[in-house]
Amino acid sequence: MSVEQNQQALLESYNGSTDPNVQQAAQTANQYTELLKSGQISKDEYIQAMQDIARTNNINKSADNMQVMEYMNTAINGLINLASLA
Amino acid sequence: MKQVVLSLLMLTLSGCAVVDAYLMTHYDPNEYKTITEIRAEAQQFKNQCDDAVTSQVNSAKLATDTQYFVLYSEHIPKNNNMISASKDLHDIAQGLADQYSKAKVSPAFCKIKFSSIETSADRMQTVIAGRPR
Numbered sequence: 001m002s003v004e005q006n007q008q009a010l011l012e013s014y015n016g017s018t019d020p021n022v023q024q025a026a027q028t029a030n031q032y033t034e035l036l037k038s039g040q041i042s043k044d045e046y047i048q049a050m051q052d053i054a055r056t057n058n059i060n061k062s063a064d065n066m067q068v069m070e071y072m073n074t075a076i077n078g079l080i081n082l083a084s085l086a
Numbered sequence: 087m088k089q090v091v092l093s094l095l096m097l098t099l100s101g102c103a104v105v106d107a108y109l110m111t112h113y114d115p116n117e118y119k120t121i122t123e124i125r126a127e128a129q130q131f132k133n134q135c136d137d138a139v140t141s142q143v144n145s146a147k148l149a150t151d152t153q154y155f156v157l158y159s160e161h162i163p164k165n166n167n168m169i170s171a172s173k174d175l176h177d178i179a180q181g182l183a184d185q186y187s188k189a190k191v192s193p194a195f196c197k198i199k200f201s202s203i204e205t206s207a208d209r210m211q212t213v214i215a216g217r218p219r
Contacts, residue, residue, distance in 0.1 A: 032198070035194055035198075040192060040194040041192050041194050041195045041198070042189075042192065042195075044185070044189065045185065045191070045192060045194075045195040045198075048181050048185065048195075049195065049198050049199075051181075052178050052181065052198075052199070052202050055174040055175075055177055055178055055202075055206075056174075056178070056202055056205070056206055058170065058171070058174045059171045059174050059175060059206045059209060059210065060206075060209060062167040062168070062170050062171040062174075063167075063171065063209045063210060063212070063213045065167045066167045066168065066213045066217075067213055067216065069106065069107045069110045070110070070213070070216045070217060070218070072103065072104070072107035073107045073108060073110050073218050074218070076104060076107055076108050077108075077218070
């Protein structure tokens with residue numbers, strides 16, 4: 001796949017998703033592709049930067065999971081307090 | 087009333103999720119301090135990327151600090167998501183240190199890496215801060 005085809009696929013991901021993590025990843029990948037095309041980063045660096053997008057995405061997913069647990073913990077403790085008051 | 091509230095709790099959440107959320111890892115000030123230091127370093131280091139010698143030292147420092155964070159997090163019970171995130175964060179930091187040891191690194195790439203670390207550390211810091219106390 002050429003860089004241009006890759007950019008087109010990224011643009012489609014950006015437009016086709018409502019997930020902010022996907023949109024952010026597509027936007028970041030597009031910026032890195034522009035840096036490669038303008039010669040500001042090397043091909044090796046580009047590959048590693050793109051791999052980091054996947055790592056960042058994993059971090060965001062883990063953080064999302066933890067935040068859901070935190071909200072649930074707050075809700076459970078709230079309900080327990082309500083129940084003990086009743 | 088008590089029965090109604092407890093029934094509501096059991097109906098809205100599955101059993102395992104309730105137990106996991108209720109027994110989740112609590113706030114740890116040392117974990118919070120470590121991720122804050124990583125974020126602060128990344129924020130500072132990204133402004134020094136035009137100086138390759140300093141940035142090489144900075145990248146090695148951040149790789150060491152993120153490795154410390156992995157080791158600190160990995161034996162905290164019920165902390166799987168943070169362990170996974172800390173390993174990914176370390177991989178990002180180690181990648182920059184490795185790049186400096188094998189090739190010339192462009193200032194743009196240096197900034198990308200430190201910015202990624204800063205953004206991810208910020209996200210992780212937010213989650214750690216929000217844990218039950």
